[in-house]
Ligand code: SF4
């Protein structure tokens with residue numbers, strides 16, 4: 056169904072961790088798709104999806120990169136899953152100052168899943184396409200538009216200013232150039 060004037064399409068990737076084998080094909084495909092030029096290299100350190108692995112207990116949890124956060128979490132918790140303890144950070148998708156997950160190794164800029172949006176669009180994101188066990192599945196659904204939640208120009212400027220303060224104008228400009236070529 057096409058999005059109407061009062062609705063918008065929300066794209067989601069559903070994760071079924073019971074089906075994940077920890078093969079890491081999603082990490083490789085994501086990094087290859089976002090390489091410059093596209094598919095020119097594979098480097099899971101540049102992937103926007105990361106598989107948290109516990110081989111002994113055969114548990115694998117794919118986590119996609121979300122927004123950068125400049126502050127470290129206050130609420131640290133321990134999760135126990137099937138008798139094994141995981142810290143809250145284990146399943147967090149944010150790039151943050153506490154750790155080097157979801158940080159582009161060359162530029163130091165935060166990585167974020169962009170749902171592989173490109174022109175022409177892919178039928179499904181790359182990580183979903185290569186996942187042979189259906190641990191990742193792509194869904195689109197229509198939701199009502201909330202005008203209050205539309206991004207404001209000021210928010211983009213605040214985000215850019217924070218990146219420039221942290222990484223410098225040259226690194227941010229170079230990253231924007233690379234993104235525009237993708
Ligand atoms: S490709 Fe699928 S099965 Fe393999 S690690 Fe990624 S989510 Fe898990």
Ligand code: SF4
Nearest residue numbers: 085168170171180182
């Ligand atoms: S949707 Fe695309 S950008 Fe996001 S994790 Fe999957 S392959 Fe990477």
